[in-house]
Amino acid sequence: MRRRLLLVLPALLAALPGAARASGAKDKKKGGGESFVQLAALTANVMRPDGRPAIFTVEAGLDVPDPGLKARVEALTPRLRAGYMETLQQFATGLGRGAAPDADRLAQALQASTDRTLGRKGARLLLGTVMVH
DSSP states (O other), X not given: OHHHHHHHHHHHHHHHHHHHHXXXXXXXXXXXXXXXXXXXXXXEEEEOTTSOEEEEEEEEEEEOOSHXXXXXXXXXXXXXXXXXXXXXXXXXXXXXXXXXXXXXXXXXXXXXXXXXXXXXXXXXXXXXXXXXX
16 A cells, blocks of 8 residues: 555646646746746767767757847747757867867857847847767
C-alpha cells in the first residue's frame, strides 16, 4: 500500500499547480521579466580538431520593451528562428576546425538577423549559453 502511495503522490503533487492556476490564482512572473521572449536552443553542426562532428549550441532570448513590437516578435518567432538557424550555420561554417566561437561577433550577426526579420530595431538579442559539445 505504501509503495502505491509513493507512486501516486508525485502525480498528485504535479497536478496541484495546474489546479491552482485554473482556479484563478495569479501566474508566477516568468524569468527575464515581462519584456523578455525566450527562444528555444539553436544548434548547428561543426567539426572538432580531430575531425569528429560536434554540435554548436546557442541559447538566446529577446528583450522587447515595446508591447506592440513584442506581439510582432511572438507572431514572427518561426521566421526569427529560421533566420537565426541560417545565420548560426553560416557562422559555424566559418569557424576553423576546433576554433572557439566569438560570442561578440555571433551576437552582432544574430542581432542583424533580428532587425532584418522584424523590419526595424527595438528588440535586443541577449545571448545565454554558447558552447560546442
